[in-house]
Amino acid sequence: MSDLPNKVTLEALIALADSGHTEYNHLAGTLTHCTITLPCGFSVTGESACVDPANYNEELGREIARKKAVNALWPLEGYLLANDRYRAELASKAKEGNSYEDNATCSECKRSYLS
Numbered sequence: 138m139s140d141l142p143n144k145v146t147l148e149a150l151i152a153l154a155d156s157g158h159t160e161y162n163h164l165a166g167t168l169t170h171c172t173i174t175l176p177c178g179f180s181v182t183g184e185s186a187c188v189d190p191a192n193y194n195e196e197l198g199r200e201i202a203r204k205k206a207v208n209a210l211w212p213l214e215g216y217l218l219a220n221d222r223y224r225a226e227l228a229s230k231a232k233e234g235n236s237y238e239d240n241a242t243c244s245e246c247k248r249s250y251l252s
Contacts, residue, residue, distance in 0.1 A: 139225040145218055150210045154203075161199050166190040169198030171206045181209040 157175040168186045183205025
């Protein structure tokens with residue numbers, strides 16, 4: 138079995154976001170946009186808005202936009218972890234004497250990783 142975790146945690150996502158570069162933009166009077174550029178160079182975004190410009194609160198807008206940008210990491214990191222666990226399983230089976238080709242088709246998604 139793999140030493141990899143079996144789930145993505147909010148703490149891990151926050152740590153990943155904190156390791157990157159965060160930029161905020163106040164757009165169109167009521168819109169706050171947050172871009173988090175991760176150490177690998179990939180970016181995720183989030184935004185917040187209010188109805189009336191008189192209600193605009195920069196701190197609250199940044200907080201909500203950042204939370205949404207961090208939330209955008211869930212499916213990305215989930216896929217990455219699932220793929221890492223799958224590849225670790227393949228490597229483990231290969232060490233047991235099974236060939237990579239015997240284990241190269243993901244039964245869940247029905248696609249070959251050899252093409």
